[in-house]
Amino acid sequence: MTSDPPSSTVNDPLFDSNHRIFSDKDLLKIGHVPEADRIVGRDEEISKLAKRLNGAVFGSSPENVMIYGKTGTGKSLVSRHVSQRAQNAAEDNIDIGTAYIDCAEDNTETQVISSLAAKLNDESATDISVPYTGLSTSKYYKLLWKTLDTQFDSTILILDEIDLMNNDSVLMKLSRAEEAGKIDCSIGVIAISNKIQYVDNLNERVKSSFQHKEIFFKPYDANQLREIMFNREDAFRDGVLTEDVIPLSAAFAAQEHGDARKAIDILRHAGEVAYEDEAERVHENHVRRAQQHAEKDRFRELVNGAPTQAKAALLALTELSLNSKDDVFLTGRIYDQYENICMELNMDSLSVRRFRDILKEQAFLGVVEIEKINKGSAGGIHLQNRLIEDPEVVRETILEDSRMQR
């Protein structure tokens, strides 16, 4: 997590180690955990969480905790911070393991368990190797238990964005492992979610075995956002930031329900914009442009990162939009166009059923908009699809892909 000091051994002038704008950009990275005295306005949450984990430090069981709060309110930050401190504070004869899993990446039971095992496993200490994939779920569990047993007295597991996981039973199995005598290591789970109803939707069996306390995180207010950013000012060189930059970024982020992640993103972007501009200092207009860029970039990335079939589908929709004055089209109409495109590009075309789902996925990502309409006896229920962004822009983005050339 800590970065290397800037090296001065590079003498090719093409790469300059003395960045004009940033002095330590890592401070603005998403996963960055600042030192204790730089965490703003979360004292209460920190001490609450610490109380729950207290047991681990002295060799008894930590409690499970469920943390709620919107994005960018410091949930992951505080969890990582407190668990790290618990690990450091543990008594001499006590070994605490900690692991952080983002369920947005590992969103199945097996992936979570295998990642946990891989992260906690110290091969030199356990003589176990955890394969990246290929084993059955139960084998991964066995590897995890073995790892925990041989290395730790207590473990704190952070499961971030747990609502994105498709299977609850991990929570149950983790809580039960100890009482079932499978392992001799206590486990405390910190589950993080931004949906308050998460627990309500849990399976009853899971709910009863995952006994937990709940902690709520409030959004940051504008003052706290500002303070957070001032705390990371060191990421920039001295005097590079003009006065308005931080307050303005804070204001933008405050509009997004006090999302500190957004605030820092904008700040970093503004620095990048200023750099590309060859400006000496970061000004207010860089922040504004950073804000706009962020939106466009996000969209381009969505389209660019889409699978080839999805691109073909979007291309069909774009061509229809460009060639008629309408901008909404029925799925069937788009499908015909899509089949033409596939034929010309010499690629396989998917079934209509699948095609519908692809459009729905794109709607979920915010690239298209779908409305359900009913034509009565003239044709029942249909979906009307519309591109949200300018078709010309979408078309250009898609055509950047070499597989889309005709």
Next chain:
DNA sequence: CTTCCACCGGAAATATTGGTAC
């Protein structure tokens, strides 16, 4: 008030991908 159109969308079945272990 009923009919009826043709697409919608859930579910199950099947195929494909990408990996370990032996």
Next chain:
DNA sequence: GTACCAATATTTCCGGTGGAAG
């Protein structure tokens, strides 16, 4: 190379929809 495994992609099948037309 063979047997497994999880995850994801796609196809097949089919009952459900709901408002305009009659």
